[in-house]
Amino acid sequence: MIRILRQNKRKHGIHHPLLAVDIENNPTTGEFICAGIFGDIRKRFFKREGKKVKAIWTTERVGEDGSGLYFTEINKFHEFLLSLSKNSCLLIFFNLSYDKVYLDGIIKPPELDKNGELKQTVLTINTRTILLILKNGLKCMDLTNHADGSLDDWIGYLNMTEKYGIYKAELSNHQDRVMNDVKATYYLGRFLEDFYYEECGVPLCLTVGSNALRMFTQKFFKEYWFRKDDFLSDYERNAYYGGRSELFQKGSYYTYSYDVNGMYLSIMKEKVFPDVLSSYYIENGSHWERYFNKYLGIYHCRMKTPDNLYIPILPLRIGGKLKFPLGKFSGYWTSLELQEALKIGYEILEVYDFILYKKAKPCFQDYADFIWKKRGEYIAKDNKGMELMIKRLGNALYGKFAQRNGNNYFGRLKDYPKQLPEGVKIFEYNQEWWVVVDNKETPAKFEFPVISVFITAYARLKLFKAMELNKNSLIYCDTDSLKLTKPAKGIKIGEGLGEWSFLGEGLTTFYRPKFYGDKVKGVPKTATLIEETNEYKEFSFSKPLREREAIKRGLIPNQWREVTKVCSFLDDKRNWNGNQSAPLIINEDDLYQEFLEKEMKKHLLTDIDKRILKIPKKVIKNWEYELDTYVSELGFENAEELYNRYNYLKSLES
Incomplete structure (x- = not known):
């Protein structure tokens, strides 16, 4: 394409x-x-x-x-x-x-x-x-x-x-x-x-990201980027990781909170990025050292970490999550990350292949300057609406370069204009046949993943350096923020773009990433806490049945139902000993086994099955009394039927 x-x-x-x-x-x-x-x-x-x-x-x-x-x-x-x-x-x-x-x-x-x-x-x-x-x-x-x-x-x-x-x-x-x-x-x-x-x-576009890209190309972009095949984009996408969210200490602490003023926007202003027209793929990675410190690049390589790091630097996708392990493993990373990794004791055991970029340019300086200047004007005028929108424009652009568009179909079978492919899901609702067709995602016509790859890599490195400077007081990090037990040191505190702002201090309890204080991912603020133990919190709240979920289950969309959600304190991003943690230690055999399990589940498990496997063990143990709350939600006739399905799925896993 x-x-x-x-x-x-x-x-x-x-x-x-x-x-x-x-x-x-x-x-x-x-x-x-x-x-x-x-x-x-x-x-x-x-x-x-x-x-x-x-x-x-x-x-x-x-x-x-x-x-x-x-x-x-x-x-x-x-x-x-x-x-x-x-x-x-x-x-x-x-x-x-x-x-x-x-x-x-x-x-x-x-x-x-x-x-x-x-x-x-x-x-x-x-x-x-x-x-x-x-x-x-x-x-x-x-x-x-x-x-x-x-x-x-x-x-x-x-x-x-x-x-x-x-x-x-x-x-x-x-x-x-x-x-x-x-x-x-x-x-x-x-x-x-x-x-x-x-x-x-x-003009007003469909999304804020579309508006960000439109403004960038209409007012600031002077280049011409072109690519005629998929290989380079697919290769670059392997090195595209999101923000780092990681908990280092559990429990209650008097906390000092900081975040970066416009993390991604500051990266776009300050840094240079690969010129996509200068990309050059080298299939034989044995001579990687000739280019490593000379050009920006993306490398597919096998790494060995030091044994005693508290804060590793290289990310891996493991179990659908971004983790930072120790051990020996292979992956795709930017030259920026690998250079920093070598400084703290990582070893490159083998480079399989790589892409280098012979030119690098500061593509986004004018865009970032415009956004930050406007934001300052709106803050000075106390114009909250425009301040929020210009901030969103600053954060929305970087992801557009890695955009892929879904082409799935969910609707009535009679309205689908093509011959059905294999593997579709068909079900009856209100005496009509409905179908789910999962088509392959297609790249956006403006997709150049290397830009998103380097923006997020620069951001993770900036966060890593701040974490290292404050590792003795580090509790938690998330993309552009730090939670510390002491006032921060070694980072510039201020109101400027890319500087760290002090958000406040106070007693906070940390349970796992995205779950601390009164913040619980996936739980509305109006939820009621109905139980708290040493292992989880259970919440109750009302939510509507989404259209697709309701139709699949033969129910009525937008019916509001009282649901419960058990939020476990279990955190598998690090190894835990009480409230203290250490990095995960893995090897390539572990990753290969995970790959096999993932492939098995991909072919055998439905979305409902995946939700069944997330039912807490304490509920399964007392299934005759506690499983009823999940029966209607998951579309089963009774608790025994759901219990039998759970045991069958567990037997597949083992």
Whole structure:
């Protein structure tokens, strides 16, 4: 596949007429209650001027008095949306993934393009809906792909109560609730479009990452990157690791917290990056030392670590997690990381092959300067909304260069326009056949993974150096932050880009990575703690059944259910002795065995099976009394059936 990144010479974007949609449903049954629509549509009329007829475009606010439209019947709601012309507006939602359920029946089925490839009308990333197209061609987009936080947060950030009289109404007053929410969605959309257009000079795109890339190529990128095959990109991707999240001490400590001001943005400003046009693959790695200190590169090699390191430097993916072990192992790393590793006692036992880049350039300095300057202006003006958005633009660009697009299909079998491939999942729901087709991910046309590889590698090295300087007080690290038992030393504290800021101090309890204090990954802040032991915390909270999960299980989407989640204190990223830890020690035999197990599970286990294996052992031990809470959630008839499935899966593992 050909990949190209070039300067976008379009000078500016355009404003879209925005029409906001919000839907309220019954949380007990999942059924539609009402919908609100507020915003603008574009209309065309014709005017005769002498002998000529001229087309005149105008924009008008929906509703008799411009106050919007309110629907209590889903059929009339659908009829209105389908009555709009294709280019009359852009439909905007806040959490389209949730509201999509109530657009079922008016979403355009997928088609085949001129090459016979599937042309999706619903674009998703994991559980997030990016875009969907209605049968009349209207496009629907989700503002949560731009704006972090809740709609209530943005009502406050943008002073909507003071400006427009908008507030978060009570759930019991459906009309008041939906009309306030839809107006808030509209004004948030207007804010985002104005922000991108007036502050950044680009149109509103589908995601904040798309806007970051558009702004970069339109205003700052002067190069031309081209690649015509997959090999180099696939090779580079092997060295693409994320941020480092690692716990070194468990327990309660008086903690000093720090993080980097704009970690990735500072890397983009300060560092040079490989020129993708200068890449050169060398299949025989035996002469690697000729190039190692001369050029930036990515090396596939076998390493041996020192025996006594407390903080290793080279990452590996083990068990789906990023870990930093000791031992002998093979992997792909940048020359930057390998050079630092050699300084602290690592040995390169063998280099199999590598890519070197004969040129390196500072590609992102102007972009980083623009973002940081704007952020300072917004902070000085106390403009919280724009500050949050410019910060997101600074963090969103680096990942675009490693983007791959999913092309999976989930929907009615009758709407799938191609012959079904092997291995699809078909199931019945409401007397219709539904299908899941997992197609292979395809690279984005602007995919050059080496850029993302080096940005994240530079960031991990910056974090590593700060960890080393403070290793005697180190409790925890996460991508761009440190938690210490003493005030930090050796790092520059300040407000500048790339400097460390002091976040505060106080008593904090640490359990495992992403789980400390009142922060628990995957558990909402509104959750109730129902049990705490020396091994886990158990929480209870309400959550809706997502569309795909509900349909697979024959249930109703968007029904809110009370669920429990057991959050174990078990941390397998390091070896633990009480509250103190040491690095994992592995060898290549361990990694090969893990690979075999992973392949077995990939072919044998369903998503439900994987969730079954995560049921805590204490629940299985007392299955007759405690397993009932998992029965309906996992789609089983009774606890005994679920218990038998668990034992069968465990027998496969052994």
